[in-house]
Amino acid sequence: MSPPTTVTASSPGTASESPRCDGSPQLAGGLPPAPAPVSGRSPRLAAVRLVAGGGAARKLVLAALLSAATDLSGLGLLATATWLISRAAQRPPIVALSLAIVAVRALAIGKGTLRYVERLAGHDAALRVLARLRTRVYATLSRDTGQLPRGDLLARLVSDVDSVQDLLLRCAIPAAVAGIVALATVGFTAAFSGGAALLLAAGLLVAGLALPTLAFRLATRAAARIAEARGRYLAASVDVLAGAADLAAFGGTDAALAEAAGQASALARLERRAGAVGAVTGAAGALVPGLTAIGVFAVTVRGGPSVMVAVLALLALASVEAVLPLTGAAVRYAELRGAWRRVRPLLADDPLPGVDDPLPADQAPVPAITARRIAVRYPGAPAPALDGVDLDLPPGRRVAVVGPSGAGKSTLLGVLVGAVHPTAGTLLVDGTMPDGRPGPLGWPRSGGVLADGYVFHASVRENLTLGRAGFDDRALGRALQGAGLGDWADRLDDPVGEDGGQLSGGQRQRLLLARALLDPPPVLVLDEPTEGLDPAAADAVLADVLRITSGHTVVMVTHRLVDLRAFDEIVVLVEGRVAQRGGHDALLRRPGWYSTWTGIGEVPESTMGSGVGR
């Protein structure tokens, strides 16, 4: 008879903490589309099989069995002790009790020990599943060339994957255990009284199935409404706090406070209601064990004097109580299933690593690239990012791409490395049309410093090699030297922060550059490789880069319009179109964007405010 625990739909959990974490389907936007449907009749079951395969399933079953054994030891302890006491009241010789005495002691120690083993086994199984899940989700995303989740969506994906652990430990295993316990106790009871077994089964079904189903329904409905109210309240409180200055200056503080307080009360009203509903459900749970025990007693007592009258009644009480936590599990499931639903489509059915092209990029031949009337339009964007761009890249060509921010410069580089697919136009590589799939562009033919370059939470060495083998310290040192980070050559195994957290903007950019220079591909693209460097350092680094990569095709996006004489062609992109093109000197002589802005040193980034009076 454990103390009553209240189950409410409002208890904070991953699924209800923020309005973005509910199961609403439109939030899946931004994730790549599901890969080829997983095999099997039901995609759900297939997904479960994928995750629980490879030994994890065995571990899960073992954990559930251990957990059931723990619960059954507890019930056995109670039943044996009851039998012992009831039998002792009949004053038999002590020998008749000795086995029961040993059993009581053994079950007592067994239950405590089993609980420890069971919890460890459960967590071990859940973590094995988690490892498989992470691998599969990663594998799916690594092969899919679609858009990757970013920012909030990425963080949510990670927490979704992690929450599957909870789903197993707090929902799946308890449900399985309840089933085993119910079968065992009903079977035991049936051996003595069929009527009592029926009653017990009914009580177990109500407590373990009907009530959890009801709680799940109620929680699902309440959780959606509460999440919505919480979102409205959070927006109001952010307005009060983040907009405090605007409110104070314009005399709106009181109205905004009243609004936030109103939203807080509205939220509280919903929470109170959900809590009351949860309390009534929970109370019904408290009623079932007692009634079942009384019913079982009423049936068995008619059979005449027997110690089993006491044993079966108390066993009924305890076994129905043992399945009551399923109500809480159902509420938890209501919160977690959204996460599982979002993760499911990301489970590749073939987690084996694909073999990346083993060819070192440096040894690949330099291709000739011809782009004609290339257009790129991102879904949902009002205007195309690129609109009819022509570009000729014979082997060894040096091209600088300049223009105001948002002109499509990074998109053009994306096309050249195969990360962005043109929506129109032709892209010829060595004269042949690549089919729709990524490559022949992309690694090992083209690559470099891209706008979304990422610094891993790992050592300098790992950040440079990205796991590629065959680079000794001297090669790494040369790459660092070329990027102006020569003094890092003796710090190769020092860690750098998450996304370059401990690095300055300039250091970060140079690290990305060094990564590209370690094994420069035949077509090297560089998206503002000298951003964040002071002008003198930027010029020096740029000169080094061009020297090191002689013979390679280089396409560089830059905001610095100082001296681009080293480039064969300068392409001025404005609003996705080529506004001007030609050599530095020719462009300088003509009136236009280039001659207006060159010499300023750096075109300010309008949206960033960088370099402007700072």
Add this chain to the structure above:
Amino acid sequence: MRLPGLRGYLVAVTGSGVLAAILIVAQASALSQLVAVGVRGRLDRGALVATVVVVALRTAHHAAQGVIAARAAADVKAGLRSRLLAAAGERGPGWLAGQRAGELATLVGRGVDALDNYLIGYLPTLVLGVTVPVAVLVRLFFGDRTSALIITLTLPLIPIFAILVGWHTRTRTERQWRLLSRLGGHFLDMLSGMPTLRAFGRARAQVDVVRGMAEKYRGATMATLRVAFLSALVLELVATVSVALVAVPVGLRLLDGKVTLPVALLVLLLAPEAYAPLRAAGAQFHASQEGLAAAADAFAVLEPSPAGAGVPTPSGARVSARVPDPGAVELVFDRVSAGYSGVPVLREVSFTVAAGERVALVGPSGAGKSTVLSLLLGFLEPGEGRILVGGVDLSTVDLRAWRARLAWVPQRPHLFAAPVLDNIRLGEPGASVESVEAAARAAQAHGFVTDLPRGYATVLGERGYGLSSGQRQRLALARAYLRTDASLLLFDEPTARLDSASEAAVLAAAATLARDRTALLVAHRPALVATADRVLRVSDGTVCEETADRGTARSSGVDRPSDPVRPSDPVRPSGLGAGLIAVEGSGAA
């Protein structure tokens, strides 16, 4: 400091806990009597009725307790939220500046929600941890003293072992958690870097690394849990072994006829109950700590701030002297020093702004330009010195009435989660739609607003429609335009984040607004500086007059002409102020 409404809830929880303990004992008593008679094949009708009644009462109590807990938790949280936000509003934007607004937003959101675990879960269980063992021991004292003695001796082992095991494992566990968070972060790291891995053809090769790190994470977690679960093991063992310790001797004494069967069954039923709540409280302890930490943070906010820390005194405490019209009188900074949380920003600054004058504040960032505006807005009070408005000390003026005479265009205006209409009429909630549209037109915002999906009814803000920096600035200007009573303009780099087309539009709107008003303009860009009558240079915490030679201001203003515009663009900023003039012309068209 106490949680609002907690006292009443504590009383209710205590009463409920006592009642629960009594009902537990009553149920065990009735049931043991019923079953003990039943073993002899007879039905004790009195005990049957008693059992049914007690079970029903427990159900009712359970429901009532749940409703009360949910109600109290919801009310405590709502009260705490309102008080936190009110306290933040009272302390004002100067106090909220910087990271604090974000931290507080988290606190009033998830932080306060974490109290649920404490209020609904932990507190009632903790009360039961006291009332139930006491009730059980009292009942057993009158039934079977030997068993009562055994329970009395073993019960304290639970908290003692919990503390001992906790001590023993804490340092080890803490070290492990750090390792775990690092390993756990690897997956996010790899997913975040996926575009980079793809670009280098390494994405698929890393599958094995992800697998390996996930396995390592499992290993490290299991090592942690093997230690962490030890305390659970010990507590479970104490509880189950104690039941065995009670049950076996009772059985043996039954043989000797020293106890009766009903009492023996009662002992068997009640013994586990004595241990259960303490163990449950231990299990909920960790979950409740997050809520308590949030409560501690909340109390730190609610406690009265130390006086004289630069935070303005509440407006109620101010002598509501006559509120001077800032557009018609002189503004004097008289040896003003000010700073944030002990870090001085302005040092003995003195200057005067005449009525109707337009003054630009220039200087490197962090020099204290915005601080001058914050002082005038009353977000910050001078640590030393005075600000005189027409001879009246600003610190004695009713802030609310004073701010009503100001029009402020901040560097980064906040967009509220409300329709555009309400965002513009923030200072004049009663303004008509027509006047809002007129203000928007004047601020060159009408065009883009009507292009929004629902025009002036479009909801903005974090969860609503996003606007570009230039559009935000123009909405802020519209806000200022709508304040027809305002006679002092405070512009904080309104064009710092804009491209040239937006800058020109904002400057044109600003120039019209500044007519016949006193204006203080914090400026980086020459185009804005050029609109001023006079230039004050703020650097290193001091303010000095810039000489009449504008060239100095320009060359040292660290500014370049603004962003690239296409040659066809009519507002090409060919020189200082050119953009303003050009657009004033085009704006009138």
